[in-house]
Amino acid sequence: MLQVNRFLDPITKIVDPATFATIFKNTPAAIVSSTSLVDLLMGQYAGAMGTTFKLGILILGLVLMILKISDWKIPATFLGTYYLFSLLKFLLSGMGGDSFLYALYSVLMGHLLFVAMFMATDPQTQPLYTKGRIIYGVLLGFVSWIIQNTWLFNPSAPNTEGTIYAILFMNAMTGLIDVWTTPKVKDIPLLEEVEA
Known part of the structure; x- marks a missing residue:
């Protein structure tokens, strides 16, 4: 249900380590059944401040792209790659036809968008x-x-801050990517060679 004038209902029970581990070990089916796609887009779930209202993030991102302030290629390939790897993970886990929805939720949950x-x-x-x-x-x-979904980085729970670490890593790689992808300038013949 959309709540405009109220905060999300607070947790009234004392949280112990077992409860904390249970929260982060939710299966994709439990997450999908507890949060609708509309609630997810409208930000009606607990999350980091500024990252839960997905519809607003999408609208502002599109405005930046229309105004040519940002380029669509990076967000499209970033989200597409993440979606494809999540889809592959769920398909290989035996989730079946729900894998497409689970992969969509994995892109929309957290601060990836x-x-x-x-x-x-x-x-x-x-x-x-x-x-x-x-x-x-x-x-x-x-x-x-890789950072969010492998046991190498966080064996007990998915690492939601993995995108921040990935940004830092890829910012360090930007210079190398520029060197690899700089268009090659063809040799232009000198004016004397053209006249001869």
């Missing part, structure tokens, strides 16, 4: 050329997914 629209498109740290921006977005999606 906020990072894609506002942090990844920072003009000072993104690659200069189109091919580099596509590579940057794909690698950013892959690194974010």
Whole structure:
């Protein structure tokens, strides 16, 4: 239910370590059944401040793209790569037809969309050329997914801050991506050679 004038209902029970572990071990089915897509888009779930109102994030991101302040290539490839790896994970886990919905929820939960629209498109740290921006977005999606979904980084729960670490890592790689993707300038013959 959409609540405009109230905060989310607070938790009244004392939270113990067992409860905390249970919250973070929810299955995708439990998350999907407890939160509707409309509630997810309207920000009617507990989350970090500024990252739960997904509809507002999408609208502001599109406004920035229409005004040519940010480029659509990085968010599209970033979110697309993350979605594809999440979909592959759920398909291989035997989730069946619900895998597409679970993968969509994995993109919309947390602050992945906020990072894609506002942090990844920072003009000072993104690659200069189109091919580099596509590579940057794909690698950013892959690194974010690896950090958030593998036991190497956090064996007990998904690491929701993985996108921030991925941004820092990819910002360090931007110079290298620019070197790899800089268009090559063809040799222009000198004027004397053309006349001869």
